[in-house]
Structure formats: structure tokens, C-alpha cells
Amino acid sequence: MNELWDWDAAYAVLPELLLAFLKVTLLVTVVSTAIAAVLGLVIAILRMSVPKPVAVVINFIGDFIRMTPIVVQLLFAYWTFLSVDAIVIGIAVFGIHYSTYMAEVYRAGIESVPKGQWEATKALSMSKSRTWIAVIIPQALRATVPALGNYAISMFKDTPFLLTIGVVEMVRAGLTFGGNHFRYMEAITLAGVIFLLASYPTSLLISRLEKRLAYNY
Amino acid sequence: MPTTTEPETVPAPATAATVPAIKFENVEKRFGDNVVLKDLNFEVAKGDRVTLIGPSGSGKTTILRLVMTLEDLSGGFIYIDGEPLTHEERGGKRVELGEKAQKQIRKRIGMVFQQFNLFPNMSVLENIIEAPVHVLGQSKEEATARAMELLESVGLPDKADAHPLELSGGQQQRVAIARALAMDPEILLLDEVTSALDPEIVGEVLGILRHIAATTDITMLIVTHEMQFARDVSNRVMMFDGGKVVEEATPEVMFTNPQHERTQSFLHAVLGNAEDQIGTR
Numbered sequence: 001m002n003e004l005w006d007w008d009a010a011y012a013v014l015p016e017l018l019l020a021f022l023k024v025t026l027l028v029t030v031v032s033t034a035i036a037a038v039l040g041l042v043i044a045i046l047r048m049s050v051p052k053p054v055a056v057v058i059n060f061i062g063d064f065i066r067m068t069p070i071v072v073q074l075l076f077a078y079w080t081f082l083s084v085d086a087i088v089i090g091i092a093v094f095g096i097h098y099s100t101y102m103a104e105v106y107r108a109g110i111e112s113v114p115k116g117q118w119e120a121t122k123a124l125s126m127s128k129s130r131t132w133i134a135v136i137i138p139q140a141l142r143a144t145v146p147a148l149g150n151y152a153i154s155m156f157k158d159t160p161f162l163l164t165i166g167v168v169e170m171v172r173a174g175l176t177f178g179g180n181h182f183r184y185m186e187a188i189t190l191a192g193v194i195f196l197l198a199s200y201p202t203s204l205l206i207s208r209l210e211k212r213l214a215y216n217y
Numbered sequence: 218m219p220t221t222t223e224p225e226t227v228p229a230p231a232t233a234a235t236v237p238a239i240k241f242e243n244v245e246k247r248f249g250d251n252v253v254l255k256d257l258n259f260e261v262a263k264g265d266r267v268t269l270i271g272p273s274g275s276g277k278t279t280i281l282r283l284v285m286t287l288e289d290l291s292g293g294f295i296y297i298d299g300e301p302l303t304h305e306e307r308g309g310k311r312v313e314l315g316e317k318a319q320k321q322i323r324k325r326i327g328m329v330f331q332q333f334n335l336f337p338n339m340s341v342l343e344n345i346i347e348a349p350v351h352v353l354g355q356s357k358e359e360a361t362a363r364a365m366e367l368l369e370s371v372g373l374p375d376k377a378d379a380h381p382l383e384l385s386g387g388q389q390q391r392v393a394i395a396r397a398l399a400m401d402p403e404i405l406l407l408d409e410v411t412s413a414l415d416p417e418i419v420g421e422v423l424g425i426l427r428h429i430a431a432t433t434d435i436t437m438l439i440v441t442h443e444m445q446f447a448r449d450v451s452n453r454v455m456m457f458d459g460g461k462v463v464e465e466a467t468p469e470v471m472f473t474n475p476q477h478e479r480t481q482s483f484l485h486a487v488l489g490n491a492e493d494q495i496g497t498r
């Protein structure tokens with residue numbers, strides 16, 4: 001009973017891990033990535049469109065969010081908004097935190113669009129919104145898809161921080177099982193394997209997408 | 218004084234026949250401390266084809282970019298069809314127009330760039346119909362039909378679904394010309410549109426522009442080093458130096474009998490022996 005690895009315990013914990021993975025880890029990753037992708041783009045465009053002082057304020061807030069640990073932000077938000085469901089806090093904090101990184105990626109992507117493209121839109125009297133939607137964003141995205149994908153994976157790997165605010169994500173589920181059965185090794189190992197099995201194909205997919213986008217251009 | 222038309226000496230009422238397509242009034246353009254254009258005054262009549270010549274750095278591109286509103290005007294006024302382009306005089310003060318008013322005027326102006334500037338994320342057809350559909354409000358069918366006509370006229374009817382980066386430079390520039398024409402501009406600005414092209418395909422692009430000049434009444438402001446082309450399409454040539462018009466004349470006079478010493482030395486430098494060079498293309 002005290003050997004390093006117990007297959008019975010592994011089989012017993014696996015369904016619990018998978019359930020927590022689907023219900024929490026994956027949900028938070030997907031929803032937060034979507035929030036970060038959209039909010040990041042909004043921030044990047046806002047920063048380029050608002051008057052300088054406003055942009056400075058937006059930059060400062062962005063720097064502040066990026067320069068403090070996500071765990072601290074989770075705990076801060078959790079204790080500030082006590083009445084809000086912890087998983088909602090988690091999704092919001094992850095989404096906002098990573099939106100500041102994604103805004104940087106978008107900024108670099110937008111700046112990589114040649115000046116001549118902007119001039120052509122003006123010479124055609126295109127509206128601001130068409131300029132962004134039809135010309136600038138599609139070209140900026142091409143350069144940013146890989147970086148955005150890598151941030152999504154990074155966020156995915158950050159989800160265990162949610163256990164600090166009591167959300168039962170996969171690692172928390174494993175620890176609970178471990179506490180109840182005095183077997184931690186199987187739960188933690190399997191959690192790691194599940195993370196790997198999800199991240200690795202995703203990163204392959206991203207690099208394939210990267211090649212495809214580069215080729216089409 | 219060389220052969221010129223001087224509309225400002227004729228105090229005529231502002232009717233369609235006499236209002237110039239483009240009018241520069243005391244235009245000044247600075248980049249930081251570098252004064253590129255100062256007190257620049259000239260007019261381009263409707264339907265005129267004016268070629269700007271002059272040494273590199275004399276401000277030719279800047280003039281075109283000012284008309285396209287790609288550069289901010291440091292001082293003075295530009296009028297299109299008698300209407301202010303970016304600034305107007307109001308109560309003795311020089312005030313900038315709102316974006317909406319500027320856009321209304323800008324719609325009448327088209328530009329073809331040295332580097333083509335096609336949108337690489339769109340097909341050739343999408344490049345051409347983008348502005349007609351979203352700016353002019355044409356239906357997609359209407360815009361597509363017109364785009365196909367234009368592609369036909371630039372000799373690329375089979376490239377509608379191609380992407381710009383699959384095309385040669387000459388083909389890209391022909392698409393860019395079609396894209397500009399799809400907006401039915403009253404004024405077309407051409408800034409060294411063949412300088413980025415290999416010498417053997419310069420001719421195909423110039424041929425198309427000659428055809429456009431011959432078959433439309435679009436006002437054209439042209440910057441080019443192709444003197445034979447300038448001679449063929451333009452009815453007026455303006456020589457720039459030091460941010461000023463030093464001489465203007467018909468191409469015949471300008472290229473065979475330039476009056477100003479600066480023009481003579483410039484033409485000598487670009488043409489070598491003028492009699493030998495002109496008429497070879």
C-alpha cells in the first residue's frame with residue numbers, strides 16, 4: 001500500500017480529474033482566452049486612437065497589471081468582490097491579466113502593417129472602422145496568431161492558481177482526492193500528464209497555423 | 218515668362234468653367250525646421266494633365282501628398298473645385314475643417330503610389346470593390362461589374378481572384394490603377410508610379426496611363442522621370458526647385474526650349490543630350 005505508484009488510486013482519481021478539467025480548467029481557459037483576445041485588441045486600438053494623456057493612463061494600468069503576480073490579483077479580486085462566484089472572479093482576472101499581454105502583441109502586429117497600407121485606405125476615403133476591420137486587423141493578426149496561441153497555453157498552465165481562491169480546478173480536485181485517500185502521487189502526476197496532453201497538440205496546431213498564414217501571404 | 222495660362226489675371230465669376238480643379242494658395246509645408254514648400258501658389262485647371270519635374274527633394278511628392286491629405290498643411294490653403302480641402306479662412310482666421318467635410322472633398326481625389334500599396338489580405342477584385350461598396354455605397358454586383366470592366370481595360374481580366382503578392386510588380390501597379398479609377402476620381406495623383414518597376418515592364422503601365430489620359434477627362438497631377446511619357450500625356454509641365462515653381466510651360470516648350478537656367482541644367486542632367494533621348498520610348 002505504500003509503494004510509489006498505485007494503479008487503483010490512479011484509476012480512482014482519473015475521472016475526478018477529468019471532470020474538474022472539463023468543468024473548470026478548460027472552461028476558464030477558453031472563456032478567459034476569448035476575453036483576453038477581444039479586450040486586448042480593444043485596448044491596443046484604443047491606445048492608438050485616444051488622446052495622448054488617456055493613452056498614458058491606459059499604459060500605466062496595463063503595466064501595473066503585468067508587473068504584479070496573477071495570484072495576488074486573484075486574491076485581491078476575491079476578497080474585494082466577496083459576493084461574486086469565485087469562478088467568475090477567476091475568469092475575469094485571467095481574462096483581464098492576459099488582455100494586457102495580448103494588447104502588446106496586437107500593438108506589435110499593428111505596427112508591423114506598413115504605413116503605405118494606411119495611406120491607401122485614406123486615398124480610398126475608407127472609414128476608420130473599415131480601415132481597421134478590412135485592412136489593418138487582418139494583416140496584424142497574421143503576425144500575432146502564434147503569440148496569442150502561446151499566451152493561451154500559458155494561461156492554461158496558470159489555472160492551478162485558482163485553487164488559492166477555492167475554485168476546484170484540476171489540481172485542487174487532485175489534492176482533495178489525495179487528502180481523502182492519502183495518495184498524492186497519482187493525482188499530481190496525472191494532472192501533469194493531462195496538462196501536457198492538452199498543451200502539446202495545441203502548440204503543434206499553432207505552429208501549423210503560423211506556417212499556413214505565412215504561406216498564404 | 219514662358220508660355221503659361223494665368224487664370225488669376227482673369228477676374229471671372231466662380232463658375233464651373235473657371236474654377237480650378239486644384240488651387241494652392243500660399244502653401245507652406247515644414248518638416249520640423251525643414252521648410253520644404255513656402256508661399257507656393259499654382260492652379261490646375263479641370264481636365265489638365267500637369268507633370269511636376271525637378272530635382273530629388275524639391276518637394277514634388279510632398280505636393281501630391283498634401284493634395285491627398287496624407288501630410289498636414291503647415292500654412293496656406295488648398296482648394297479643390299474652389300472648396301477648401303483641409304483649412305479655410307473664417308473670420309480672418311485659418312481654421313481646420315472637420316473630418317467629415319474633409320472626407321467629402323477627399324472622395325474626389327485618387328492616388329496611385331510608387332509602391333502600389335494593394336491590400337495583401339484581399340483578392341484583386343476585393344481590393345477594387347472595397348471602397349466603391351463601403352464608401353460610395355454601390356451594391357456588390359454593381360461594383361464587381363465595374364471592377365471587371367476596369368480589369369479588362371488594364372489587361373488583367375483573369376486575375377480577379379488572384380492575390381496581389383502573386384502578381385508581378387507591373388501587374389500590381391495596373392491593379393492599383395484600376396482600384397483608384399473604381400472610385401471615379403475627378404483628380405488622379407500619380408507619384409513616380411513606374412519607379413519601382415523593372416525597366417521592361419514600365420512601358421505596359423505607361424501605356425495604360427496614356428490610354429486613360431486619352432479616354433477620360435480626369436485631372437491628373439503627375440510626378441515622373443519618364444520625360445517622353447510626360448510629353449505625351451501632359452499639357453503642362455512645372456519645374457520645381459527649392460520649394461518654388463521656377464518655370465512652367467507646355468511640354469513642347471519645356472523640353473525643347475526651357476527658359477530658366479535651373480530647368481536647363483536639370484533637363485540636361487536627366488536627359489543627357491535631349492534631342493537624342495526624347496522620343497526613344
Ligand SMILES: Nc1ncnc2c1ncn2[C@@H]1O[C@H](COP(=O)(O)OP(=O)(O)O)[C@@H](O)[C@H]1O
Pocket residue numbers: 248251253271272273274275276277278279280
Ligand atoms: N516625412 C518626412 N519627414 C521629414 N522630412 C520629409 C518627409 N517627407 C519629405 N521630407 C523632406 O521634404 C523634402 C521634399 O521631399 P519630397 O517631397 O519627397 O521631394 P521629391 O518628391 O521632389 O523628391 C526633402 O527634403 C525631404 O527630405
Ligand SMILES: [Mg+2]
Pocket residue numbers: 277278279409440
Ligand atoms: Mg518623390
